[in-house]
Amino acid sequence: MKNRFLSIAGAVALGLILLLSLFTVRQTEQVIITQFGRPIGDPITEPGLHFKLPFVQQVNLIDKRYLAWDGPMVEMSTKDKTYIQVDTFARWRITDPMQYFLRLRDERSAQSRLEDILGSETRTAVARHELIEVVRTDKLRKPLQDESTALLAGVGALGVLRPIQHGRTEIEKNIFEAAAPKLAEFGIELLDIRIKRLNYNPEVLERIYQRMISERLQIAQRFRSEGEGEAARIHGNKDRDINEIESTAYKRVQEIRGEADAKATEIYAGAYNQNSQSADFYRFTKSMDTYRKIIGGEATVVLSTNSDLFSLLKRIEPKGR
């Protein structure tokens, strides 16, 4: 009975010791074993089941993944003395866990070191450049234009991208190149640092709004004035076209009528002027026609007995025949 109890107790104790000396390293972790606070052996980077001495050795978990550093929104000045708020972020990784463990021990102190180094490098880089260099990236880019934005191009600096020498990517690269070696001393590899947000200081923003409003009102006035100008031009066109049309028509009408009269005159003259007899006959018949037209109504006709019609009133023989 006592034997059995002992064997059970022995088995339990053995199991316990086994459990305490076994530990798992997860896929995302690496481990440094310390003995009374002193690191023992190489860091364990292989995930899986591992052994240690129970009680005396301790497992220190260190993350293997890319970790975040999210910088606070910091107000800083650019080279052209504009105050802007800059929010940066970085991704980093512990590539030398031993170095990291010795110098920083945990992630909290790592974050504060990152804050020191990245924050100050960002400030330095931003202060060395003008605002537009931080805002823009691609120095070759030309803005797209359509009819409506092309109209803006004439108004102040609207529709125009301010020129740059370096651009944001280059500034980010400067920060990266300055910070990476400093972080390497802590066993940290910097993957990337980027500007997440960038905003005007609220006081500057007010002025920016004022400028935007005045620019827009300028455009509005320009549109209205263009409209009125174009309308006036169309009115002018209307007057010109109408005058042109009417006078051209008048000219044509006069030409046609003149031509018609000339032609008629020519026809008449041609017929009446064939010879002296025809001219004579024409004068005679036309006189007769004319009498028909003018005598009548209120007219009083005084005829002499000397006329051909009444000559017979005085003598039988026609006079002078």
Added chain:
Amino acid sequence: MSSPNPWSQHMPSAKPWPIGSILLVLFALSGLFTAYYTIPAESTGVLLRFGRHLHNVPAGLHFKLPFGIDEVIKVPTERQLKLEFGIKRTAESITNPDQLGADPLKERSMVTGDLNAALVEWVVQYRITEPEIYLFEVRDPGLTLRDLSESVMREIIGDRTVDEIITIGRQEIEDTNLTRLRELANRYHLGVMVNQVQLKNVDPPVPVQPSFNEVNRAQQDRENAINLANGEYNKAVPRARGEADQAIRGAEGYRFKRINEASGDVAAFNAVLTEYLKAPEVTRTRIYLETLGEVLPGAKQSIVVDESVQQILPMLPLPSSLTGAAK
């Protein structure tokens, strides 16, 4: 000392159940319960043994080693996941973690390449394509994608004018953003595929919006003024053209009339002339007399005066005294 535990009451009566066997059965049962798992259709399982990644398992019922030796993480690989930026939303409409940012107002406020300000709202759609990379390479991959998307969007907006972003540049911004974000997601080992970047509301800052509307109104006013002027032009000019044509047609009619009449007159004259030439004296006399015969009765008065009378005019104002001489 009655314990509420039914096992302690059972044990004394059930002698053939020694403590060892009961523990064994419990052990076996708990092993059985932790030895199977199901992966839902929209997910992929990532199997870990002692924390080490073994392989991925597709959807369905599967078995594993019990007692926490094997661990399975389910990753929704078929689900379309969404990140929203600058959009205010209530908690109910959230479909996946990381969908909303901490401060939408700050997310949407941006500086443009002509140093103006703009408010940009957008949505990123993505899917987890490599679950083991998604799980093991980066801590908080969703947040990392958020940071990247914000950074890329500002980079792009920073290279464009405010008018470009608000009007014509939208499609181009979405395309550029998608390309760059895909590139970065790869470089950052996120294990995700970005499917879409969609711009939502893109506006000028609130205090500036009325002046942008004013520009639109002015543009409409301009079109309106031009349209009205064109209307007046179109009302007057075609009509003037028609009237001009009318006048010309009238003149052409006059020409026909004049020429035809002349030709007719001439034809008549020539016909009569031919006959006249055969007997001029008689014809002449006949026409003369006929004409006077027609004409004189139409006159109010006809006075025949002897050829020796020289002064007839003084008598004319007294027609009543001359009635005897009237015809």
